[in-house]
Amino acid sequence: MDSLKIPLSAITEHGEPFDAAAPVAGLRPEDAAALPMAKVRVAGTVTRVGDQVLVKARLQGDYVHACDRCLEEARIPLDIEVLWCYSESAPQRPEANADGEIEISPDEPDLPRPIVGNDLDLAPAVWEELALATPLKYVCSETCRGLCPRCGANLNQGACGCGVAHDHEDEDRKAFAKLADLIQDTMEKRPTEE
Ligand SMILES: [Zn+2]
Ligand SMILES: [Zn+2]
Structure with missing residues (x-):
């Protein structure tokens, strides 16, 4: 069938x-x-x-x-x-x-x-x-480096050369991503108001 x-x-x-x-x-x-x-x-x-x-x-x-x-x-x-x-x-x-x-x-x-x-x-x-089962988050790969915040280049394709210190920003971005995850988790766990 x-x-x-x-x-x-x-x-x-x-x-x-x-x-x-x-x-x-x-x-x-x-x-x-x-x-x-x-x-x-x-x-x-x-x-x-x-x-x-x-x-x-x-x-x-x-x-x-x-x-x-x-x-x-x-x-x-x-x-x-x-x-x-x-x-x-x-x-x-x-x-x-x-x-x-x-x-x-x-x-x-x-x-x-x-x-x-x-x-x-x-x-x-x-x-x-x-x-x-719909995912809450979509990432193409766990190691995805995202976009350069200044020029928008896809950093998975290599450094963009616009002068931003990406290594440093990666740390910031990771910290922000963690914070965002935390907020999202908190929102999801919050009981829905009647
Ligand atoms: Zn990606
Ligand atoms: Zn750039």
Whole structure:
């Protein structure tokens, strides 16, 4: 099977292999922000277990975004294993709230997802995983030297020769980057206000 929509009639207790590649834009819910990934590959097996359906799959793709330091392309690979459980008797999962966020309580990912209609549509689960795994930072390489603050030259291609003492500035930049990381971490850890 090569689609993210698997007909329920094709799912047996013996396990059915599937291997699908889908454009990520096609999985996006209406009010969600786009993700910087073109295509995702979803491959695994889908198995009927009693009145539930288990999906064990591997998700692979590349987040592609401008490098935070040098603006060249940064490619962050995604390669994760997932296990999803579906049930025809499962309640609907909560809809996105007014801010377009889906409120997921910590234990919710373990609840079975509902099966609607005659197909098992993996698209919503795939989108959720891709959105959750989106990198917070993009660097083309851990050793990326970024841009010269004076002339804007890409320092990965060598010194720019504009006279700025880059070694010294590297230290400053590292200190600032650490500070920025710290601030970002603090912001992320801060509980969201009700
Ligand atoms: Zn870079
Ligand atoms: Zn320069």
